[in-house]
Amino acid sequence: MPLDPSRTVAELKELRDLTGDDHGAQRVAWTETWERGRVWLRDKLAATGATHEIDEAGNQWFTLPGDSERALLIGGHLDSVPNGGWLDGCLDVLAGVEVLRRVAENGTPPLTVRLVDWADEEGARFGRSLFGSSAAAGSMTDQDELRQRRDGDGIALPDALAGHGVDLDNALEARRQLENAAAYLELHIEQGPVLESLELPLGVVLGTFGVERHLVTFQGQAAHAGSTPMDQRRDALAGAAKLELEIRRIAKRVGAGAVCTMGGVVTKPGIVTSVVETAECLLDQRHLDATQLAELLSNAEAASRQIAHEEYIEVVWDKIWSIEPIPFDERLIELADESIREVAGTSHRLPSGPLHDAAEVARAGIPTVMLFVQSLRGLSHTRLEDTKEEHLELAVHALDRLTTKTLEAFA
Numbered sequence: 001m002p003l004d005p006s007r008t009v010a011e012l013k014e015l016r017d018l019t020g021d022d023h024g025a026q027r028v029a030w031t032e033t034w035e036r037g038r039v040w041l042r043d044k045l046a047a048t049g050a051t052h053e054i055d056e057a058g059n060q061w062f063t064l065p066g067d068s069e070r071a072l073l074i075g076g077h078l079d080s081v082p083n084g085g086w087l088d089g090c091l092d093v094l095a096g097v098e099v100l101r102r103v104a105e106n107g108t109p110p111l112t113v114r115l116v117d118w119a120d121e122e123g124a125r126f127g128r129s130l131f132g133s134s135a136a137a138g139s140m141t142d143q144d145e146l147r148q149r150r151d152g153d154g155i156a157l158p159d160a161l162a163g164h165g166v167d168l169d170n171a172l173e174a175r176r177q178l179e180n181a182a183a184y185l186e187l188h189i190e191q192g193p194v195l196e197s198l199e200l201p202l203g204v205v206l207g208t209f210g211v212e213r214h215l216v217t218f219q220g221q222a223a224h225a226g227s228t229p230m231d232q233r234r235d236a237l238a239g240a241a242k243l244e245l246e247i248r249r250i251a252k253r254v255g256a257g258a259v260c261t262m263g264g265v266v267t268k269p270g271i272v273t274s275v276v277e278t279a280e281c282l283l284d285q286r287h288l289d290a291t292q293l294a295e296l297l298s299n300a301e302a303a304s305r306q307i308a309h310e311e312y313i314e315v316v317w318d319k320i321w322s323i324e325p326i327p328f329d330e331r332l333i334e335l336a337d338e339s340i341r342e343v344a345g346t347s348h349r350l351p352s353g354p355l356h357d358a359a360e361v362a363r364a365g366i367p368t369v370m371l372f373v374q375s376l377r378g379l380s381h382t383r384l385e386d387t388k389e390e391h392l393e394l395a396v397h398a399l400d401r402l403t404t405k406t407l408e409a410f411a
Protein backbone atom coordinates (compact mmCIF):
# COMPACT_ATOMS: atom_id res chain seq x y z
CA MET A 1 0.00 0.00 0.00
CA PRO A 2 1.57 3.31 -0.94
CA LEU A 3 1.32 6.06 1.63
CA ASP A 4 -2.12 7.70 1.54
CA PRO A 5 -2.23 10.74 3.86
CA SER A 6 -5.83 11.50 2.86
CA ARG A 7 -6.75 8.26 4.61
CA THR A 8 -5.30 9.71 7.84
CA VAL A 9 -7.60 12.72 7.55
CA ALA A 10 -10.58 10.41 6.91
CA GLU A 11 -9.66 8.27 9.92
CA LEU A 12 -9.30 11.33 12.16
CA LYS A 13 -12.86 12.23 11.24
CA GLU A 14 -14.00 8.67 11.83
CA LEU A 15 -12.47 8.74 15.33
CA ARG A 16 -14.03 12.14 15.97
CA ASP A 17 -17.47 10.76 15.10
CA LEU A 18 -16.89 7.66 17.22
CA THR A 19 -15.62 9.39 20.39
CA GLY A 20 -16.72 13.03 20.24
CA ASP A 21 -19.90 15.03 20.66
CA ASP A 22 -21.07 18.60 20.02
CA HIS A 23 -18.63 19.85 22.65
CA GLY A 24 -15.56 18.14 21.21
CA ALA A 25 -13.43 15.04 21.78
CA GLN A 26 -14.30 13.01 24.90
CA ARG A 27 -11.51 10.45 24.98
CA VAL A 28 -10.49 11.10 28.56
CA ALA A 29 -8.08 8.35 29.67
CA TRP A 30 -9.47 5.49 31.77
CA THR A 31 -13.02 5.94 30.46
CA GLU A 32 -15.25 3.84 28.22
CA THR A 33 -15.01 6.35 25.38
CA TRP A 34 -11.22 6.18 25.47
CA GLU A 35 -11.38 2.38 25.45
CA ARG A 36 -13.69 2.50 22.43
CA GLY A 37 -11.06 4.54 20.57
CA ARG A 38 -8.33 2.10 21.58
CA VAL A 39 -10.29 -0.91 20.29
CA TRP A 40 -11.00 0.96 17.04
CA LEU A 41 -7.24 1.59 16.69
CA ARG A 42 -6.51 -2.12 17.02
CA ASP A 43 -8.95 -2.87 14.19
CA LYS A 44 -7.24 -0.25 12.01
CA LEU A 45 -3.87 -1.97 12.41
CA ALA A 46 -5.00 -5.58 12.11
CA ALA A 47 -4.33 -5.68 8.36
CA THR A 48 -0.68 -4.62 8.75
CA GLY A 49 0.20 -7.84 10.57
CA ALA A 50 1.68 -5.83 13.45
CA THR A 51 1.58 -7.67 16.76
CA HIS A 52 -0.34 -5.98 19.59
CA GLU A 53 0.31 -5.73 23.30
CA ILE A 54 -0.69 -3.53 26.22
CA ASP A 55 2.07 -2.95 28.76
CA GLU A 56 1.88 -2.65 32.55
CA ALA A 57 1.19 1.10 32.38
CA GLY A 58 -1.63 0.72 29.86
CA ASN A 59 0.39 1.84 26.85
CA GLN A 60 -0.71 0.14 23.65
CA TRP A 61 2.08 -1.14 21.34
CA PHE A 62 2.00 -2.33 17.74
CA THR A 63 5.17 -4.01 16.48
CA LEU A 64 6.43 -4.81 12.98
CA PRO A 65 9.53 -7.00 13.40
CA GLY A 66 12.60 -5.88 11.46
CA ASP A 67 16.02 -7.33 10.64
CA SER A 68 17.21 -6.02 14.00
CA GLU A 69 15.52 -6.12 17.40
CA ARG A 70 16.53 -2.51 17.86
CA ALA A 71 13.41 -0.49 17.35
CA LEU A 72 12.31 2.76 15.80
CA LEU A 73 9.38 4.03 17.87
CA ILE A 74 6.61 6.30 16.63
CA GLY A 75 4.27 7.58 19.31
CA GLY A 76 1.25 9.62 20.25
CA HIS A 77 -1.76 9.52 22.56
CA LEU A 78 -5.40 8.76 21.83
CA ASP A 79 -6.57 10.28 25.10
CA SER A 80 -7.93 13.83 25.06
CA VAL A 81 -9.03 16.46 27.53
CA PRO A 82 -12.82 16.74 28.04
CA ASN A 83 -14.31 18.82 25.21
CA GLY A 84 -10.98 18.53 23.44
CA GLY A 85 -9.91 19.00 19.86
CA TRP A 86 -9.95 16.46 17.05
CA LEU A 87 -6.15 16.41 16.53
CA ASP A 88 -4.25 16.69 19.82
CA GLY A 89 -2.54 13.36 20.30
CA CYS A 90 -4.54 11.24 17.88
CA LEU A 91 -2.99 12.86 14.79
CA ASP A 92 0.36 11.49 16.02
CA VAL A 93 -1.08 7.99 16.39
CA LEU A 94 -3.03 7.92 13.13
CA ALA A 95 -0.15 9.34 11.10
CA GLY A 96 1.89 6.53 12.65
CA VAL A 97 -0.74 4.02 11.52
CA GLU A 98 -0.38 5.20 7.93
CA VAL A 99 3.42 5.03 8.12
CA LEU A 100 3.24 1.53 9.59
CA ARG A 101 1.04 0.41 6.71
CA ARG A 102 3.57 1.73 4.22
CA VAL A 103 6.52 0.17 6.05
CA ALA A 104 4.72 -3.20 6.28
CA GLU A 105 4.06 -3.11 2.52
CA ASN A 106 7.75 -2.54 1.74
CA GLY A 107 8.87 -5.81 3.36
CA THR A 108 11.00 -6.37 6.46
CA PRO A 109 12.46 -3.04 7.70
CA PRO A 110 16.11 -2.85 8.84
CA LEU A 111 14.96 -1.95 12.38
CA THR A 112 11.87 -3.16 14.17
CA VAL A 113 9.18 -0.49 13.85
CA ARG A 114 6.79 0.09 16.75
CA LEU A 115 3.81 2.38 17.17
CA VAL A 116 2.88 3.34 20.72
CA ASP A 117 -0.39 4.84 21.93
CA TRP A 118 0.67 6.27 25.31
CA ALA A 119 -1.80 5.96 28.16
CA ASP A 120 -3.07 9.16 29.78
CA GLU A 121 -0.84 11.85 28.33
CA GLU A 122 -3.26 14.60 29.34
CA GLY A 123 -3.87 13.70 32.98
CA ALA A 124 -7.33 15.19 32.53
CA ARG A 125 -9.13 13.01 35.05
CA PHE A 126 -6.57 12.69 37.86
CA GLY A 127 -4.30 15.67 37.21
CA ARG A 128 -1.26 13.49 36.43
CA SER A 129 0.07 14.10 32.88
CA LEU A 130 2.39 11.79 30.93
CA PHE A 131 1.36 8.75 32.98
CA GLY A 132 2.23 5.96 30.54
CA SER A 133 5.33 7.54 29.05
CA SER A 134 6.81 8.42 32.46
CA ALA A 135 6.28 4.82 33.58
CA ALA A 136 8.01 3.51 30.44
CA ALA A 137 10.81 6.05 30.85
CA GLY A 138 11.28 4.99 34.48
CA SER A 139 10.88 8.56 35.71
CA MET A 140 7.59 7.94 37.53
CA THR A 141 8.42 8.39 41.22
CA ASP A 142 5.09 9.56 42.61
CA GLN A 143 3.21 6.27 42.92
CA ASP A 144 2.55 6.80 46.64
CA GLU A 145 0.95 10.12 45.89
CA LEU A 146 -0.93 8.70 42.88
CA ARG A 147 -2.55 6.07 45.12
CA GLN A 148 -4.32 8.90 46.99
CA ARG A 149 -5.61 10.70 43.91
CA ARG A 150 -9.31 10.80 43.21
CA ASP A 151 -11.34 12.12 40.29
CA GLY A 152 -14.24 14.59 40.59
CA ASP A 153 -16.62 11.71 41.44
CA GLY A 154 -14.39 10.45 44.26
CA ILE A 155 -13.12 7.40 42.33
CA ALA A 156 -9.53 6.54 43.32
CA LEU A 157 -6.90 6.44 40.58
CA PRO A 158 -5.83 2.83 41.28
CA ASP A 159 -9.46 1.69 40.96
CA ALA A 160 -9.97 3.52 37.68
CA LEU A 161 -6.76 1.98 36.31
CA ALA A 162 -7.74 -1.49 37.51
CA GLY A 163 -10.92 -1.16 35.47
CA HIS A 164 -8.64 -1.04 32.42
CA GLY A 165 -6.36 -3.87 33.48
CA VAL A 166 -3.60 -1.68 34.89
CA ASP A 167 -2.08 -2.30 38.34
CA LEU A 168 -0.39 0.90 39.52
CA ASP A 169 2.12 -1.12 41.57
CA ASN A 170 3.42 -2.77 38.40
CA ALA A 171 3.34 0.28 36.12
CA LEU A 172 7.11 0.74 36.13
CA GLU A 173 7.51 -2.70 34.56
CA ALA A 174 6.64 -0.89 31.34
CA ARG A 175 10.31 0.19 31.33
CA ARG A 176 11.27 -2.93 29.39
CA GLN A 177 9.45 -1.46 26.37
CA LEU A 178 12.24 1.06 25.85
CA GLU A 179 15.10 -1.41 26.23
CA ASN A 180 15.65 -1.88 22.51
CA ALA A 181 14.60 1.60 21.45
CA ALA A 182 16.98 3.17 18.93
CA ALA A 183 15.00 6.34 18.22
CA TYR A 184 11.63 7.94 18.93
CA LEU A 185 9.57 10.11 16.57
CA GLU A 186 6.41 12.06 17.37
CA LEU A 187 4.28 14.30 15.20
CA HIS A 188 2.03 16.75 17.03
CA ILE A 189 -0.01 19.86 16.35
CA GLU A 190 1.88 22.96 17.47
CA GLN A 191 -0.89 24.17 19.86
CA GLY A 192 0.57 27.66 19.50
CA PRO A 193 0.64 30.48 16.92
CA VAL A 194 4.26 30.48 15.69
CA LEU A 195 4.07 28.40 12.49
CA GLU A 196 0.86 30.09 11.40
CA SER A 197 2.40 33.53 11.88
CA LEU A 198 5.34 32.44 9.71
CA GLU A 199 2.93 30.93 7.14
CA LEU A 200 4.74 27.60 7.39
CA PRO A 201 2.97 24.24 7.61
CA LEU A 202 5.66 22.32 9.51
CA GLY A 203 8.48 22.79 11.99
CA VAL A 204 11.11 20.74 13.83
CA VAL A 205 10.94 20.79 17.60
CA LEU A 206 14.29 21.43 19.28
CA GLY A 207 13.19 20.18 22.67
CA THR A 208 10.82 21.03 25.46
CA PHE A 209 11.22 24.06 27.68
CA GLY A 210 12.64 23.85 31.15
CA VAL A 211 10.27 25.41 33.67
CA GLU A 212 10.84 27.29 36.94
CA ARG A 213 7.63 27.90 38.85
CA HIS A 214 7.66 29.94 42.05
CA LEU A 215 5.39 31.64 44.56
CA VAL A 216 6.84 35.09 45.19
CA THR A 217 5.39 36.76 48.27
CA PHE A 218 5.83 40.45 48.95
CA GLN A 219 5.18 41.43 52.56
CA GLY A 220 4.32 45.02 53.51
CA GLN A 221 2.08 46.53 56.15
CA ALA A 222 -1.69 46.89 56.11
CA ALA A 223 -2.60 50.52 56.85
CA HIS A 224 -5.64 52.74 56.54
CA ALA A 225 -6.19 53.94 52.97
CA GLY A 226 -7.32 57.33 54.21
CA SER A 227 -4.90 58.15 57.00
CA THR A 228 -1.60 56.80 55.59
CA PRO A 229 0.33 59.37 53.52
CA MET A 230 1.67 58.13 50.21
CA ASP A 231 5.31 58.39 51.28
CA GLN A 232 4.77 56.35 54.44
CA ARG A 233 3.32 53.18 52.93
CA ARG A 234 4.73 49.71 52.76
CA ASP A 235 2.59 48.53 49.85
CA ALA A 236 3.12 44.86 48.90
CA LEU A 237 1.12 45.26 45.70
CA ALA A 238 3.59 47.88 44.48
CA GLY A 239 6.23 45.14 44.67
CA ALA A 240 4.09 42.72 42.67
CA ALA A 241 3.27 45.37 40.06
CA LYS A 242 6.90 46.35 39.57
CA LEU A 243 8.02 42.72 39.33
CA GLU A 244 5.33 41.90 36.76
CA LEU A 245 6.66 44.61 34.45
CA GLU A 246 10.28 43.73 35.19
CA ILE A 247 9.92 40.05 34.16
CA ARG A 248 8.97 41.22 30.68
CA ARG A 249 12.23 43.12 30.41
CA ILE A 250 14.13 40.14 31.79
CA ALA A 251 12.56 37.78 29.23
CA LYS A 252 13.43 40.20 26.45
CA ARG A 253 17.00 40.65 27.67
CA VAL A 254 17.71 36.90 28.03
CA GLY A 255 15.89 36.28 24.76
CA ALA A 256 16.21 33.14 22.58
CA GLY A 257 12.57 32.29 23.15
CA ALA A 258 12.46 33.06 26.88
CA VAL A 259 8.97 33.42 28.35
CA CYS A 260 7.99 34.71 31.80
CA THR A 261 4.46 34.89 33.12
CA MET A 262 2.96 36.18 36.30
CA GLY A 263 -0.16 34.04 36.20
CA GLY A 264 -1.87 35.33 39.31
CA VAL A 265 -1.62 37.70 42.24
CA VAL A 266 -3.56 37.33 45.49
CA THR A 267 -3.61 40.38 47.75
CA LYS A 268 -4.47 40.57 51.42
CA PRO A 269 -6.35 41.99 53.14
CA GLY A 270 -7.78 42.76 49.69
CA ILE A 271 -10.21 45.46 50.78
CA VAL A 272 -10.65 48.89 49.27
CA THR A 273 -9.83 50.72 52.52
CA SER A 274 -6.41 49.18 53.18
CA VAL A 275 -2.91 49.31 51.77
CA VAL A 276 -2.00 45.75 50.62
CA GLU A 277 -0.06 43.85 53.27
CA THR A 278 0.80 40.69 51.31
CA ALA A 279 0.86 40.07 47.58
CA GLU A 280 1.38 36.45 46.52
CA CYS A 281 2.53 36.19 42.91
CA LEU A 282 2.57 33.03 40.78
CA LEU A 283 5.60 33.21 38.52
CA ASP A 284 6.33 30.83 35.63
CA GLN A 285 9.60 31.09 33.68
CA ARG A 286 10.59 28.89 30.72
CA HIS A 287 13.58 28.44 28.46
CA LEU A 288 15.05 25.75 26.23
CA ASP A 289 18.56 26.36 27.56
CA ALA A 290 19.36 25.45 31.18
CA THR A 291 21.89 28.27 31.66
CA GLN A 292 19.52 30.88 30.29
CA LEU A 293 16.67 29.48 32.39
CA ALA A 294 18.87 29.88 35.47
CA GLU A 295 19.60 33.44 34.33
CA LEU A 296 15.86 34.20 34.05
CA LEU A 297 15.39 32.99 37.60
CA SER A 298 18.37 34.75 39.17
CA ASN A 299 17.53 38.01 37.39
CA ALA A 300 13.95 37.87 38.65
CA GLU A 301 15.15 37.13 42.19
CA ALA A 302 17.59 40.03 42.11
CA ALA A 303 14.93 42.35 40.68
CA SER A 304 12.47 41.34 43.40
CA ARG A 305 15.03 42.16 46.13
CA GLN A 306 15.77 45.52 44.57
CA ILE A 307 12.06 46.27 44.32
CA ALA A 308 11.48 45.20 47.93
CA HIS A 309 14.25 47.56 48.98
CA GLU A 310 12.69 50.47 47.03
CA GLU A 311 9.25 49.86 48.53
CA TYR A 312 10.34 49.17 52.13
CA ILE A 313 8.79 45.68 51.94
CA GLU A 314 10.08 42.10 52.18
CA VAL A 315 10.12 39.37 49.57
CA VAL A 316 10.19 35.58 49.98
CA TRP A 317 10.54 32.96 47.22
CA ASP A 318 9.04 29.45 47.46
CA LYS A 319 9.58 26.92 44.69
CA ILE A 320 6.39 25.33 43.41
CA TRP A 321 7.82 23.06 40.71
CA SER A 322 10.61 22.91 38.19
CA ILE A 323 11.81 20.73 35.35
CA GLU A 324 15.00 20.94 33.34
CA PRO A 325 14.95 21.66 29.59
CA ILE A 326 14.89 18.48 27.52
CA PRO A 327 16.76 18.96 24.24
CA PHE A 328 16.04 16.61 21.36
CA ASP A 329 18.64 14.67 19.35
CA GLU A 330 20.76 16.78 16.97
CA ARG A 331 21.06 14.07 14.36
CA LEU A 332 17.30 13.52 14.30
CA ILE A 333 16.70 17.28 14.22
CA GLU A 334 18.77 17.41 11.01
CA LEU A 335 16.84 14.49 9.49
CA ALA A 336 13.54 16.09 10.47
CA ASP A 337 14.62 19.38 8.92
CA GLU A 338 15.49 17.60 5.67
CA SER A 339 12.18 15.71 5.66
CA ILE A 340 10.19 18.91 6.10
CA ARG A 341 12.13 20.74 3.40
CA GLU A 342 11.48 17.87 0.99
CA VAL A 343 7.72 17.92 1.48
CA ALA A 344 7.08 21.60 2.24
CA GLY A 345 10.03 23.54 0.81
CA THR A 346 10.86 25.43 3.99
CA SER A 347 11.45 24.24 7.54
CA HIS A 348 11.61 26.08 10.83
CA ARG A 349 13.09 25.12 14.21
CA LEU A 350 11.17 25.92 17.37
CA PRO A 351 10.98 24.86 21.01
CA SER A 352 7.91 23.30 22.58
CA GLY A 353 6.27 25.16 25.45
CA PRO A 354 4.03 22.24 26.47
CA LEU A 355 5.56 18.97 27.62
CA HIS A 356 4.90 15.89 25.52
CA ASP A 357 5.42 12.14 25.84
CA ALA A 358 8.50 12.70 23.67
CA ALA A 359 10.10 14.61 26.55
CA GLU A 360 9.83 11.55 28.80
CA VAL A 361 11.36 9.32 26.12
CA ALA A 362 14.19 11.81 25.54
CA ARG A 363 14.81 12.00 29.29
CA ALA A 364 15.27 8.23 29.27
CA GLY A 365 18.23 8.78 26.94
CA ILE A 366 16.63 7.69 23.67
CA PRO A 367 17.36 9.87 20.63
CA THR A 368 14.11 11.74 20.07
CA VAL A 369 12.62 14.37 17.81
CA MET A 370 9.19 15.86 17.20
CA LEU A 371 7.54 17.46 14.19
CA PHE A 372 4.99 20.20 14.68
CA VAL A 373 2.25 20.95 12.19
CA GLN A 374 0.61 24.37 12.15
CA SER A 375 -2.38 24.96 14.45
CA LEU A 376 -4.98 27.43 13.17
CA ARG A 377 -5.24 30.44 15.50
CA GLY A 378 -2.91 28.55 17.84
CA LEU A 379 -5.91 26.99 19.58
CA SER A 380 -5.88 23.62 21.33
CA HIS A 381 -7.67 21.80 24.16
CA THR A 382 -10.94 23.11 22.72
CA ARG A 383 -13.24 21.84 20.02
CA LEU A 384 -12.13 24.89 17.99
CA GLU A 385 -8.70 23.28 17.57
CA ASP A 386 -8.03 22.88 13.85
CA THR A 387 -5.39 22.44 11.14
CA LYS A 388 -5.83 22.72 7.37
CA GLU A 389 -6.33 19.28 5.82
CA GLU A 390 -3.58 19.94 3.28
CA HIS A 391 -1.21 20.59 6.19
CA LEU A 392 -2.29 17.39 7.93
CA GLU A 393 -1.46 15.48 4.75
CA LEU A 394 1.94 17.18 4.44
CA ALA A 395 2.61 16.24 8.06
CA VAL A 396 1.96 12.55 7.33
CA HIS A 397 4.32 12.77 4.35
CA ALA A 398 6.99 14.40 6.51
CA LEU A 399 6.68 11.76 9.25
CA ASP A 400 6.97 9.06 6.60
CA ARG A 401 10.12 10.62 5.11
CA LEU A 402 11.58 11.01 8.56
CA THR A 403 10.83 7.34 9.30
CA THR A 404 12.69 6.25 6.16
CA LYS A 405 15.66 8.47 6.90
CA THR A 406 15.82 7.35 10.53
CA LEU A 407 15.65 3.67 9.53
CA GLU A 408 18.62 4.24 7.22
CA ALA A 409 20.63 6.39 9.63
CA PHE A 410 20.07 4.31 12.79
CA ALA A 411 20.20 0.80 11.28
Ligand SMILES: [Zn+2]
Binds near residue numbers: 088
Ligand atom coordinates in the same frame (compact mmCIF):
# COMPACT_ATOMS: atom_id res chain seq x y z
ZN1 LIG B 1 -0.98 16.03 22.92
